Amino acid sequence: MNKRTGSIGAAAATRSWTHRFTFVLLVALAFGLMLVGKPDSVLVSRLRMMTIDLVAPVINAISRPIDAARETADDVRDYLALKAENEALRLQNQTLLEWQRVARELQAENASLRGHLNFQPGPRASFITANVVADTSSSFVRSLIVLGGRKAGVAKGQAAVTGAGLAGRVLEVGERSSRILLLTDINARVPVVAERSRDQAVLAGRNADLTELLYLPRDSDVKVGDRVVTSGHGGVFPAGLPVGEVTSVAGGHAMVRPYVDFSRLETIRIIDFSLPGILQQDLGVDTTRMLEPSATGTAAGANQ
Amino acid sequence: MIRPTIGQQLDMAWRAALPVSLTLLLLFVSLLSWHLPKLGTIGAAFVTVSVFFWSLHQPNLMTLWGVLAIGLCHDLLTLAPFGVGLLVLLLVHGSALWRRKALVRMPFLLIWLVFGLVAAGASVLTWLLVSFLQEQLIDPSEGVRLFLLAFTFYPPLAALFAWIERRLLPTT
Numbered sequence: 001m002n003k004r005t006g007s008i009g010a011a012a013a014t015r016s017w018t019h020r021f022t023f024v025l026l027v028a029l030a031f032g033l034m035l036v037g038k039p040d041s042v043l044v045s046r047l048r049m050m051t052i053d054l055v056a057p058v059i060n061a062i063s064r065p066i067d068a069a070r071e072t073a074d075d076v077r078d079y080l081a082l083k084a085e086n087e088a089l090r091l092q093n094q095t096l097l098e099w100q101r102v103a104r105e106l107q108a109e110n111a112s113l114r115g116h117l118n119f120q121p122g123p124r125a126s127f128i129t130a131n132v133v134a135d136t137s138s139s140f141v142r143s144l145i146v147l148g149g150r151k152a153g154v155a156k157g158q159a160a161v162t163g164a165g166l167a168g169r170v171l172e173v174g175e176r177s178s179r180i181l182l183l184t185d186i187n188a189r190v191p192v193v194a195e196r197s198r199d200q201a202v203l204a205g206r207n208a209d210l211t212e213l214l215y216l217p218r219d220s221d222v223k224v225g226d227r228v229v230t231s232g233h234g235g236v237f238p239a240g241l242p243v244g245e246v247t248s249v250a251g252g253h254a255m256v257r258p259y260v261d262f263s264r265l266e267t268i269r270i271i272d273f274s275l276p277g278i279l280q281q282d283l284g285v286d287t288t289r290m291l292e293p294s295a296t297g298t299a300a301g302a303n304q
Numbered sequence: 305m306i307r308p309t310i311g312q313q314l315d316m317a318w319r320a321a322l323p324v325s326l327t328l329l330l331l332f333v334s335l336l337s338w339h340l341p342k343l344g345t346i347g348a349a350f351v352t353v354s355v356f357f358w359s360l361h362q363p364n365l366m367t368l369w370g371v372l373a374i375g376l377c378h379d380l381l382t383l384a385p386f387g388v389g390l391l392v393l394l395l396v397h398g399s400a401l402w403r404r405k406a407l408v409r410m411p412f413l414l415i416w417l418v419f420g421l422v423a424a425g426a427s428v429l430t431w432l433l434v435s436f437l438q439e440q441l442i443d444p445s446e447g448v449r450l451f452l453l454a455f456t457f458y459p460p461l462a463a464l465f466a467w468i469e470r471r472l473l474p475t476t
Contacts, residue, residue: 019368022368023368023394023398026368026371026372026390026394027391027394027395029372029390030375030387030388030390030391030394031387031391032387033379033386033387033390034385034386034387034388034391034433034437035387036386036387037385037386037387038385038386038437044386047380048380048381048383051377051380051381052380052381055332055381058332059332059335059336062332062333062336063336066336134335134336134381135335135336136335136381136382136383140384140385140430140434140438140442140446141382141383141384143383145335171383179383181383186438186440186442187438206443207442207443207446208443
């Protein structure tokens with residue numbers, strides 16, 4: 001009997017030691033991954049996109065019943081508000097008809113003026129609309145996963161916008177899904193210009209709701225309430241996309257609230273402006289360096 | 305000794321895989337776009353709670369390899385620096401196993417307090433590592449938020465897990 005417990009005890013001790021050894025090994029592996037993930041993120045980035053390609057449909061499937069429940073609740077609420085909404089829409093329709101008339105006039109005038117000027121139109125932008133399937137934002141990163149990848153013509157660096165304005169840009173592209181880095185991420189940098197004062201600056205995310213204007217000129221005349229739009233510098237985004245509104249200016253620091261409501265993104269438009277960007281140098285996120293050959297390959301393929 | 309049929313084996317297999325698959329499911333669910341104001345690192349908080357609970361109560365089912373799978377999934381799905389989530393979860397697993405026999409007999413409130421300490425350590429470590437790897441100081445309130453979320457969600461999640469443990473898991 002004693003012998004038996006002795007052998008069991010020995011077996012347990014061996015198991016415990018193997019367990020401890022594996023534990024130490026895995027902790028070392030985690031440190032190793034941190035080291036690998038930092039400088040050479042090509043592999044990590046590709047692994048990430050593979051995982052996301054696999055998981056995005058699963059997450060999409062899980063979200064179906066939740067979406068359905070939310071839509072039903074919205075339907076009921078809409079039904080209750082039908083009368084008031086109808087009234088509001090009728091009023092809005094009148095206003096819009098008036099706007100349509102003005103727009104037609106302006107369009108005609110614009111066409112005739114362009115004819116006088118021999119105006120050279122810029123390249124046409126094409127876009128796809130993609131469903132937001134997962135919000136991978138945490139305290140430390142702000143990003144989304146959308147259903148729409150290389151197969152749909154998405155390429156790294158393209159602008160992600162909503163009706164309200166610029167939301168971010170495509171960071172990683174998989175076959176069927178891609179990851180959008182939001183404006184508010186700590187690694188996001190967008191060259192912008194204040195619409196009224198024409199002060200150039202760089203909009204930087206802070207992993208918070210507000211973003212910050214960096215490198216504002218000393219004598220800048222930026223005021224609270226000013227609109228901030230993309231400046232088109234760096235060749236990633238075209239000029240003039242609305243970005244946000246200045247909420248505070250103090251001691252050369254200005255904070256900007258983005259127009260896009262990041263907590264309510266359901267679909268997002270990914271726009272290909274066919275701009276030859278200089279993304280290799282930007283943003284500190286090493287993951288951006290990868291996929292460059294395939295991304296340009298896709299862009300070239302899309303242009304053909 | 306009677307050999308279990310294939311059906312019985314399958315039945316045992318899915319029950320045994322429950323702690324790890326449940327944790328992964330929680331991670332996926334936390335990634336859904338809920339269209340709610342951002343709660344922050346809710347996925348990381350859920351996963352921390354789940355790994356601690358199962359490591360403490362069912363160490364045979366939440367093994368090191370399970371923690372490895374969960375950690376890798378977490379790091380690959382969120383854009384956080386690679387390896388940080390894995391390391392933190394391994395340490396949470398390790399701290400649940402360390403003095404497990406004494407801990408598991410304690411009343412719930414004490415276990416919750418111990419979990420609070422572990423979660424605080426995990427939050428500080430995550431904050432330090434992310435700041436170090438991103439080469440800039442991250443707002444410390446983000447670390448505090450991770451701790452608060454994990455600490456507050458421990459009792460409800462633990463109740464759910466305990467119910468699942470009683471109803472579905474084979475008695476070991």
